Amino acid sequence: MENHETQISKPKSRLIFLSTDHKTIGILYGFTGLLFLLLGFSIMMLMRWQLAFPGQPIPFIGSWFGQDRAPGGIMLPEFYNQLGAMHGTIMVFLGVVPIVVGAFGNYLVPLQIGAPDMAFPKLNLMSYWLYVLGGLCALSSFFMPGGAAQSGWTSYPPLADIATTGQTFWLIAIIFLALSSMLNSINIITTIVQLRAKGMTFMRLPFFVWAQFITGFLLLLAFPALEAASVLQLMDRLAGTSFFLPSGLVVSGQPLSVSGGGSPLLWQHLFWFLAHPEVYVLILPAMGIVAEILANNTRKPLWGYRSMVYATIFLGFMSFIVWAHHMFLTGMGTIISGFFQATTMIISIPSVVILLALLISLWGGSIRFTTPMLFALAFLPMFGIGGLTGLPLGLTISDIPLHDTYYVIGHFHYIVAPGTVFAIFGGIYYWFPKLTGRKMNDVLGRIHFAGSLVFMNGVFFPMFILGLAGVSRRLWDGGAQYQFAQHVLHWHEFMSISAWLLAVFQIPFIVNLFWSIRKGKKVRENYWDATTLEWAASSPPPHGNFFPLPEVYRSPYEYSVPGYAEDFLPQNQFFGEGLKIKEKG
Template sequence: FWILPFAGALLITSFFVPGGAANSGWTSYPPLSVIATTGQTWWLLGMVALITSSLLGSVNIIVTIVQLRAKGLSFFRMPFLVWAQFVTSFLLLLAFPPLEAAGILQLMDRVAGTSFFLPSGLVVSGMPMANAGGGSPLLWQHLFWFLAHPEVYVLILPAVGIVTEIIVNNTRKPLYGYKTIVYAVLFLGFMSFIVWAHHMFITGMGVTMSNFFQVTTMIISIPSVVILTVLILTLWGASIRFTLPMHFALAFLPMFALGGLTGLPLGLAGSDIYLHDTYYVIGHFHYVVAPGTLFALFAGIYYWYPKASGRMMSRFWGKMHFWLSFLAINGVFFPMLIQGIAGLNRRLADPTFYANGAAIQNLNVLISISAWTLGAAQFIFILNFFLSLKYGKKAGDNPWQATTLEWATPTPPPHGNFLKEPIVYRGPYEYSVPGQSQDFLPQNVEAAKA
């Protein structure tokens, strides 16, 4: 944890050095990043520190899950959210070290005169670079995207875990295919390490390598489909409770599906050549990590807020926050898909300079209005969050009538969470169990004798 503020301080420092903050984009592609101003050096230092923090946090989570489970809590009795976080931690642990090494190598290129990423014959502003020679900018791309694609699942897997917990609780049914969805996530984590070069089809890679990464990209869509199918089948035929968290969880499903479907053309070299670096890529990516991750985050806050605070958040203002956010976030990202199909490139100072950009400028206006609306809607959430701490309806220990262990603690939880170590008797989703007096059976409660 304490490395995080240090990393943040390094990143903020870059704004106050000569030349300003890092100015080579979020991907930090060389050779631009190697010849950029001093702020780039501070950005790299901050990134290396941030990665170190993430690696230590991942080790902590993995060790906690492996070594500190409650008595009776076998791996296949863990909630799916814990499985999602478990796989996420392994993704961070395995994918971040190559990028950390790449960041250190880029620092060496900037300050030590090396040439890991600088090609021979590099000329900048009419002057040959003295330390350029023998390096490869594509090496950075390989190291960067080896992390950056698993990073997508680092964001989305915990979100899927949160949504799963909420959907199961509000359908009052066991999760359809618990082991199936666990195996799907494990396979997804493995496959995420062998798809990175689909971001690099236009770099001139050979047909053999291109075909390999096209195939792996199509394969990695299968576990995502399995996850969505499991959640939809859990909803099928259920007596759904439309609680506030459930609104956000249900909205997550179609937006995540749209994000996944729009990614398929980008995984095929033929269509990617046209769509690469257009607004279509922005729309696709953010339909996965913005509506998906943000809506899952809000769902989780509304769901676990009563446990953390002892109060319920306002349902009226929560629904207002939901509908404004849902409409606005789709107004931001769906038009980008249309713009990308129309051939509008990203990173243009003035899209109207080009005929295709001028023809769809009205969509940029819609995106801007939607973005401002989306930002304004979050003030409703912020006010609801803080006012509910004092004025919210008091919540009991288990206001959602859930089954997992966190609801077995007092509200708010004491230091160490549990007054005594719980014993787990069953899986995490025992809802509507025949012969029981209520429609849920917590993991830590022995079943009533028939």
């Protein structure tokens, strides 16, 4: 802290890549993450060509990939698997998590709690650069002999243990990314505990900050499991150990010369011990963003703020004891599967509590359909579909026909794509005026919204149809081999065209983003008439954020307070004793 106060007076570093200011780092995270999101999306669009038109040469760009990936423009199954594994890895570890935690968390948490910066600014910079390093490592694997990792983003051994060099790079990338996330989470937790402004009690924290707080604990406690597992898999690949390799393996007709005695399931347990909490890392900050936008655009307090906070804490705790529901079909007995089914059903309740609280918050509001609000509103039913379709997957008996089919892909994409990604878009439109002092164009924003909503559903909804018909995921030809899949295969074309049109509707967003930075309409500091502290800072906030540091007098969402002239009462606004009596009443 003291260190900071001396820094604040210094002129800002010209090198933004070395800045320790949380806002600069947040923006760097944001742009890097958006780039990866675009890359992951592009990879998916390539795969969708192969799925819609199996074995046909990729038009226009087919010759770019070379003979060992797509001879004659026709995607090889190996290359398809590389794209599949990297799509998942990029979207989860390099796209969405860095955006929701690295960008939104970094930029907004100190502002919303009234702090001058993060608790550990240098650690913050280090976590960004570890992320970049991890990203480069993952990308460079495409140029290794044999190509990138191709055992899925889940990297199950023995397949991953015996895969080509790309897998080694994947593991090293994960180790960097895990480190980066852990450093970031320590920073966010410490900042929230230590640097809250005077009067900012825990129950006065904006819900977004609560979401980041719990997310921080999830990252901190879950990532070590994957980090350790990645080191073990690396040892299996490089040092001849057999942590995940049982005895008696025969690969391509040859006995594998390893000591054996390991367990492939050990990896699955360690992986999902991270990867299930990771799901909540993807969704909790998104819920936080949606909550902020909803409260502001309904002009009323969030309904059931306390129950939302308790639900989030409970959700965070429960997310550590549901992981094996990803492994129901690994030969699990009744008692263990019963336990994990029960925890899975239990964890659905706090999710329902949060979703219902957000829905009920709309009741009695004076709803403004601003661009960010459209995304936040669409989040509710879309996340609803994602959450509800988790139900049949969480029950062992109905998981049997659906496990590892397109149904699963539809389920989790509804949570992260029209769910989290919509929250990200909404958040960008909402906080853009704070970042730049300008607003984004609403016409372009609305085009972006409408197209994204329609075509996201066009991509993901048919997946339920394919899944219920029994079509496995991760098939190079999308299931064209199988008799039972024939009557649903035409949906692949529909999904692919939707995906490409979805890409077209991202163009207005990209144009809008860059155009508005320079040419967007200038707006005042508290453009949305919001109550939380970030709107008390100037736009963009200077290094050090607040001069002087704000003091907090009330809950985060005091909109339409009876007896107050304006329809919003900022957290830092001093407003006599009279109000306190009213607050109690």
